[in-house]
Amino acid sequence: xxxxxxxxxxxxxxxxxxxxxALPTVAVGAPFELGYASPEDASGAVLTPQPAAGAFVRSTxxxxxxxxxxxxxxxxxxxxxxxxxxxxxxxLALLGFLDPSAVPMAMAQDAGPxxxxxxxxxxxxxxxxxxxxxxxxxxxxxxxxxxxxxxxxLWIAGQGIVAHLAPLADGTVTVTATCMGIRAQVEVxxxxxxxxxxxxxPTDGPGDDTSEDAGVDGxxxxxxxxxxxxxxx
Amino acid sequence: MRIxxxxxxxxxxxxxxxxxxxxxxxxxxxxxxxxxSQGAGLxxxxxxxxxxxxxxxxxxxxxxxDTVTVTVDDPTLAMAAPMTVKDQFILVGLAPGSTTxxxxxxxxxxxxxxxxxxxxxxxxxxxxxxxxxx
Numbered sequence: 001x002x003x004x005x006x007x008x009x010x011x012x013x014x015x016x017x018x019x020x021x022a023l024p025t026v027a028v029g030a031p032f033e034l035g036y037a038s039p040e041d042a043s044g045a046v047l048t049p050q051p052a053a054g055a056f057v058r059s060t061x062x063x064x065x066x067x068x069x070x071x072x073x074x075x076x077x078x079x080x081x082x083x084x085x086x087x088x089x090x091x092l093a094l095l096g097f098l099d100p101s102a103v104p105m106a107m108a109q110d111a112g113p114x115x116x117x118x119x120x121x122x123x124x125x126x127x128x129x130x131x132x133x134x135x136x137x138x139x140x141x142x143x144x145x146x147x148x149x150x151x152x153x154l155w156i157a158g159q160g161i162v163a164h165l166a167p168l169a170d171g172t173v174t175v176t177a178t179c180m181g182i183r184a185q186v187e188v189x190x191x192x193x194x195x196x197x198x199x200x201x202p203t204d205g206p207g208d209d210t211s212e213d214a215g216v217d218g219x220x221x222x223x224x225x226x227x228x229x230x231x232x233x
Numbered sequence: 234m235r236i237x238x239x240x241x242x243x244x245x246x247x248x249x250x251x252x253x254x255x256x257x258x259x260x261x262x263x264x265x266x267x268x269x270s271q272g273a274g275l276x277x278x279x280x281x282x283x284x285x286x287x288x289x290x291x292x293x294x295x296x297x298x299d300t301v302t303v304t305v306d307d308p309t310l311a312m313a314a315p316m317t318v319k320d321q322f323i324l325v326g327l328a329p330g331s332t333t334x335x336x337x338x339x340x341x342x343x344x345x346x347x348x349x350x351x352x353x354x355x356x357x358x359x360x361x362x363x364x365x366x367x
Contacts, residue, residue, distance in 0.1 A: 028366050052312075052325040056285035069366040070271060072287030072325055074314075081316040081323050084287045085274075089366050133367075 023085060027092040029129050029180065030140025031062035036075050047082060049073040062141045092138060095177055095184035096129035098136065114186040118154075118167040121193045126186065128161040128177050138159075144179035154188055236313055259295050259347035261336050266291045266321065272361055273326075277351035280334065282311065282326040283363040292336060293320035295347065299338045307332040310360050326360040334358050 026032045034049040041047055051057035051064065052072030058065040064073075066089035075082040097114055101124070118124050130138040146158035154173040155166040161179065167190040175186045245281040265275035267289035273282045275290065282288045292301050302321055303313045310332045312325040324334070334356040336343055 052287045052323075053285045053327050055327075067366075068283075068285045068363045070273070070283055070286040070363060072285060074287065074323065074325075077317055079314070081314050083288070084323055087287050091366055097327075 023087060024139040025088045025090050025132065025136055026066055027138040027140040027142065027180065028067060028089045029065055030092070030130070030138070030142045031060045031065050032087075032140045033063035034073055034085075034087075041077055041082075045077070047075050047077065049083075049085070052084065052220050073150045085219040090136065091136060092142075092180050092182050093133040094128050094131040094135070095179055095182055096137075097177075097184070097186050098127040098129050100125055100127055112127050114184075116186050118165060118188050118190045119193055120167045122167065124165040124167065126163045126175070128163070128164060128179055128184070130161065130179060130182075131229055142179050144177050147178075149174035149176070153190060171233045174196055237265050248323070257345050259352060260297075260338060260343045260345040261301060262291075262293055262295050262347040264291045264349055265289070269354070274361070275349055277349045278353070279357050279359055280324060281359045282324050283359055283361050284326045284329055285363060286326055288324050289316070290322045290324060291320055294338060299340070302337045302340070303334045304337070305332055305358065311358050324358065329360050329362045332358050332360070 023034075031201055036047045036049055050073060052074045056068050057071055058067065061229045066087055068089065070086045070087050070088055072084060074084045095160055097116070099116065116126070128144050130140070130142060142161060143159050144158055144163075146156045146163045147156045148156045150171065150173045153167070153169045154175065155168060156175060157164045157166075158177075160169075163175065163177065165175070165188065167188070170190050170192040173188045173190065175188055177184050177186075235277050240319070265280075265288065271283070273286050273288045275281075275288070280288065280290065292303060294301060300305040301320060302315070305311045305313050305324075307330065308327075310326075310328050311334075312327055313334060314325070315321070316323060336346060336356070346353045346356065348356060
């Protein structure tokens with residue numbers, strides 16, 4: 001992007017804390033939205049970033065979708081350009097997992113199976129981190145599919161890149177996330193409520209989430225962190 | 234009588250040394266500005282912009298406050314547009330190929346340019362195909 005550009009992604013969920021004036025790299029084909037710092041000019045005219053060359057950008061109900069490595073967006077004010085930026089897009093290659101309850105947020109992926117600690121009866125949230133081949137986190141809205149290897153022990157509801165977990169009984173369950181054709185797995189070790197975690201195992205799982213409405217009836221995902229009401233990534 | 238003769242000799246020697254008329258002072262200076270995306274930018278002989286991308290150019294008169302306007306030879310290959318900031322322009326790649334940016338001072342085209350500090354008469358524009366995202 002041009003230095004000093006005031007164009008930004010409008011949805012913080014899609015940029016994972018990078019919200020501001022630094023545009024993240026987006027995943028090829030994943031819709032994203034852009035906004036301008038001042039939504040209107042002095043005359044009330046709407047200021048919206050538009051593709052500089054529309055033929056190379058797909059417009060979807062969820063936003064723009066970039067197919068090129070570098071896609072220009074321009075904010076027009078009449079016949080003049082108020083601002084512009086180039087959005088970089090890279091193919092999705094890896095999926096990481098982010099535990100939003102950990103401080104700082106724990107992130108593990110890539111090499112070997114990822115393990116995660118959970119407590120039966122305590123809902124938890126995992127966020128998938130889409131990444132390029134070199135580990136660069138990619139923004140963009142994408143629908144991921146989540147599957148539990150043992151739904152009797154671990155119930156999952158997915159929304160975008162967010163997985164809501166309802167651990168039901170102790171044991172180890174494999175969670176598989178699939179986003180835009182890329183798969184990744186995380187092993188979830190569930191301990192019974194009140195039971196100490198296994199010796200030597202980290203305890204930085206989502207156990208500090210004590211929401212009571214972890215019910216699994218009605219297919220309603222536990223809304224333990226407020227993320228579930230937002231966009232899916 | 235000797236002084237005029239010396240003057241003539243000096244003038245002949247000066248001309249014979251291969252000195253040429255110095256280039257006129259550039260009327261317009263063109264420089265790249267802002268961060269360019271991969272494969273985009275301005276050199277002393279060429280502006281390169283990938284298809285679908287945007288670069289920013291500062292195109293300013295060197296000695297006057299005249300208004301600068303620009304056009305592109307082939308608008309199917311590239312688009313040039315002014316920014317709200319004086320002397321700032323964007324160049325957008327539309328299709329692969331080569332074209333030329335023309336610079337006008339108060340509506341009069343000028344061929345006396347300084348391109349990244351180097352004298353030039355025109356600004357060739359090369360619109361390149363983007364590599365696939367990697």
